[in-house]
Amino acid sequence: MPQHNSERRLASGNEAVAQAALDAGVSLGTGYPGTPSTEILEAFDAIGGRAQWAPNEKVALEVGIGAAFAGARALVTMKHVGLNVAADPLFTVAYTGVTGGLVIVSADDPGMASSQNEQDNRRFAVAAGLPMLEPSDSQEAYDFTLLAIEISERWHIPVLLRMTTRVCHSATLVQTKGQLAPPSQPNFVRDVPGRVMIPAYARPAHHRLRAKLAEIAAWNESDGPIQVVDGDRALGIITSGISYQHVREAAPRARVLKIGLSYPLPVEAMRRFAAGVDRCLVVEEGDPFLYEAARTAGIAVEQKPEMYRFGELNVGRVRRIVAGDVSPEPALPAGKPPELCPGCPHRNVFEALRDLGCIVAGDIGCYTLGVLPPFSAMDTCVCMGAAIGVGLGLRHSLPPEQARKVVSVIGDSTFVHSGITGLVEMVYNPPATGHVLVILDNGTTAMTGMQEHPGTGRRLDHEPTGRVVFEDLARTLGIKNIHIVDPVADEQAIERVLREALARDELSVIIARRPCLLAAGAIKIREKKANAGK
């Protein structure tokens, strides 16, 4: 049963966002799994919210927009690179605005604990023109989710909630508020000039957006989530998000200006703060976002040395920033790197790719570990779905003897996320030497912790639903050579089928299908349950 009473508990930032969404009457949570954001929707489902996985972040955001147009409150979650995928609807929903509250979580990963880049999505807030809140712990993750809904409904604008790895995955104390006033009943009210972005309607919509942002900026100055911690005027620090926590510990005597709404910034509050201290330093993780905004406004502030732009901040690094220490940082001993599990069905596939000397255009998932010894069988990994496009580009451009070795390798969840359009490209613009696509179908989104996806035929809560069948899809798109192999049951099969496909100068799709070892038990139980229900 959902929790409705106010309570104090230890919760991760992700759990706190889910609890706030439930307490605020969010009627739909949608997203695509991605570390460190994944647990938000899982927690929302576990406490009684309606949560669902979308094929990718763009679709998730579009579904969220529809819900918000209907007047419902919606939560859309993704990791930082997911917002790149969702950027197209993001930039235009800023123009249309929303009716019900729409909160978009961007979980950034400074230090790249489990990501391919450490982009700073505060830049997206500026680029799209959307307000962005940055919590620094689980309490603020809870409070700012509620505040995001409030801002969203007051100004009819989607709000970005920027979490970072340490806020998502650290457990800290949270005082919840209990169930809040529910939103009004969803009801369709036609608003053609507001929601149909043809140029004639989009031009005034852009003006409306800038006017809203000006109002929100003024509100941020007077009533926004700004916190000033009194301290010695010798050192003032402007900060936001998790960096605030490190600052309080590393510089306990400093005066601190903590910014909660990072866009539009409370520039005048920053100016007053800087004028009241002898030395004003900006401490922020990632890009010099606050620093550049302060300097543009003509505020005299000091920034962190460039070396601290890379990786996460922590108490030790903030002490060094305060001291202006740019000496090399002591390296900690390297731990044991992750590897493909013993018995992982991907192992045989990567052994075959290695033994056949393939040029492998890879993708994002556990199987990216195929790049490491003893396989060393991956040559590119750029973003979700890139295996296919990059593989095709290599085939088009390399001399034929090299082109014939190129194979695209993609996981099942990644294929659904953004590999399908790549497969369409493969049919539409086939290389002269043909191409070989291997879909590693282990029946789950293993990397992020065994989430369902449209290819499993089960929903986020593991109940049965419609299933996208990869071989049927490939056949419908016009692929003639389709092979399904179990890389564990028949260890030789994958190498044999790969060798044949590479010799063919045609388009081939090989589906290496075997459940992930870690998920196999649960999958079997769920399949049995689904069959019993038929």
Added chain:
Amino acid sequence: MPESSSVVNVVVAGLGGQGVLKASGILADTAFRAGLDVKKSEIHGMSQRGGSVSSDVRFGERVFSPMVPAGEADFLVVLTVSQIEVARPMLKAGGVLIHPGLVDETRLANKRSLNVALLGALARQLNLAENLWHAAIKAALPEKLHAANLQAFAIGKNP
């Protein structure tokens, strides 16, 4: 003024699948039940695949950063010998290392309870009431594992 010296810093380290996060979760919950401010930090994702895993737990009157600064852990709990040297730089000079050698593993009813046994060894050093530990262990595990883990905790606490 925040007084960081009143904060107890614990780092739990091991390999993926050994119960590092379960152990840090039980410790954090015990401190929470004692009415203290608590923060627990961990990294998910790639580390699940058999790589090194560590989790920080900090508790006291007021905790700011969720991460234990390198060289400032009062206690380092390591679940497997191979990770001792990897994690040792986290420990402060004079800090206490809690390692598998402190527990007679042959006495454990369930070998997978080593993480909880080492929490027992840690509990000897901390001022957290026994009943709070028991409540946190029970809250973190399914009922069928309660007996084995309470036994493991007792073995660690009273070797």
